Structures are given as C-alpha cells and as structure tokens.
Amino acid sequence: MDDIINDNIINDNIINDNIITDNITTAWGSDCVCHNQKKEELLTIINNYENIPGSLITVLSHAQRIFGYLPKEVLYDVSSGLKTPLSIVMGVVTFYSHFSTTPKGKYTIRVCNGTACHVKGSRDILQTIQNRLKIKEGETSQDLKFSLETVTCLGACALAPVMMINDMYHGKLSSQKVNEILSELVEN
Numbered sequence: 519m520d521d522i523i524n525d526n527i528i529n530d531n532i533i534n535d536n537i538i539t540d541n542i543t544t545a546w547g548s549d550c551v552c553h554n555q556k557k558e559e560l561l562t563i564i565n566n567y568e569n570i571p572g573s574l575i576t577v578l579s580h581a582q583r584i585f586g587y588l589p590k591e592v593l594y595d596v597s598s599g600l601k602t603p604l605s606i607v608m609g610v611v612t613f614y615s616h617f618s619t620t621p622k623g624k625y626t627i628r629v630c631n632g633t634a635c636h637v638k639g640s641r642d643i644l645q646t647i648q649n650r651l652k653i654k655e656g657e658t659s660q661d662l663k664f665s666l667e668t669v670t671c672l673g674a675c676a677l678a679p680v681m682m683i684n685d686m687y688h689g690k691l692s693s694q695k696v697n698e699i700l701s702e703l704v705e706n
Contacts, residue, residue, distance in 0.1 A: 556584050560592060564599035574602060574610055578617060587618045615669075623658045623665035625703055627683050632671040634678040639691075643679050644668065646693040650700050664703075 563580045567573035577600060581592050588611055597604040611617045629635075629644045644666075648654055651664050658665040674680045677689025681696075688699055 557595075559584050560595060561599070564596060568600055574600060574607065575614070578607070578611065582617060587621050589619070593619075621658060621662055623663050625663060625683050626665045626667065627681060628667045628669045628672065629681045630670075630672040630674070630679065631668045632675065632678075634675040635672075635680055638678040640668075640679040642693060643681060643691050643696055646696045647681075647700065650697060 560581055563577055563584075567577050574596070577596055578588065581596060582588050585592055593604065593607055593611065596602070597607045600607075611619060627647060629640055629647065631640050631644075644655065647666060651659060651666065653659050653664060653666050655666055655668050672680050672682055672687070674687055674689055677687065679691045680687060680689040681691060682688070683699070683703070688695075
C-alpha cells in the first residue's frame with residue numbers, strides 16, 4: 519500500500535481532487551455492469567455518510583462488504599467523498615486487522631489462537647488447514663476460494679479449539695472434524 523501513499527496525491531494533508539478524480543476514472547474505467555453497480559452502491563453509501571462525523575470506519579466496512587476488500591480506487595473514493603485525507607484513511611485501514619487491501623477468498627477461515635484454544639490444540643488445527651488447503655496463515659488460495667487467518671480470540675472459549683468460517687463458528691475441533699468441514703467447502 520506504500521504506492522498509494524507515495525502517489526504524491528497528498529498535499530499538506532489535503533487531497534488534490536483533480537488527481538484523485540483522474541486516478542479513479544482510470545481505475546474504474548471498466549464497463550463491467552457488476553463493477554459499475556458496485557461503484558454506484560459505494561457512492562450511495564459515501565453520500566449517505568459524508569456529513570456524519572466519525573463515519574470513516576462505517577463507510578470502509580460497507581465498502582469492504584461490497585468489494586470483498588479495499589482496492590486503491592475505493593480508498594480514493596472514500597477519501598474524496600468524505601473529504602478525509604488519504605493518509606487518515608490509510609491509517610485506519612492499516613490499523614484495524616478487519617480491513618484488507620488484498621482480495622480475500624470466498625471463505626475466510628479464522629483460527630482462534632487465544633489461551634484456551636492454544637492449550638486445546640489450535641496449532642494442530644491451523645496445521646491441518648494449511649496442509650489441506652496448501653496456504654499459510656495470512657494467505658489466500660490462488661483460486662480465491664479460501665483465506666486463512668489467526669486471531670487472538672473469537673470469544674467462544676467454551677468451544678475451544680474454535681474457528682470461524684465467514685460468520686459461522688465451528689468448535690470443539692479435531693483434525694478429523696476440520697477435514698470434514700473443509701471437504702464440504704472444497705466441493706462447493
């Protein structure tokens with residue numbers, strides 16, 4: 519993401535609207551109907567929040583839901599639309615682990631590595647997933663089907679070891695149970 523900050527589009531923490539607009543027009547130059555619909559949805563959200571102080575995280579969350587991640591063009595749109603310096607937008611995006619500037623898989627797998635999960639074998643669970651999907655922690659499969667992350671806590675210690683796949687919790691895991699869950703997803 520250094521290239522975003524180093525694009526020389528921040529002048530004394532004020533965004534040069536002409537450069538931002540030119541970059542967005544070029545980046546959004548696709549005539550794909552789905553891309554245009556996503557951009558329209560994003561611009562509607564930005565317009566709904568543009569005069570609400572403190573709405574940056576909310577807008578970024580909506581944008582990530584729409585696109586699956588936060589591409590450079592989206593960050594420019596959010597920055598320009600909310601009249602917030604790109605440096606601030608990037609600071610928020612890079613601070614919160616919830617946000618991603620790279621594409622994520624259809625299924626985001628989060629393995630808890632909190633104390634209870636760690637003690638009950640979360641490292642084995644992680645290793646099973648890595649071996650089965652051939653991706654490492656923090657990676658996304660080439661087919662964009664799976665992303666793998668570890669988190670400090672999922673708030674379900676009684677189910678340790680636990681993982682989430684998108685919004686679904688899976689607890690009291692074993693390597694066999696993980697393989698069964700992954701088999702269903704691989705087939706989809």
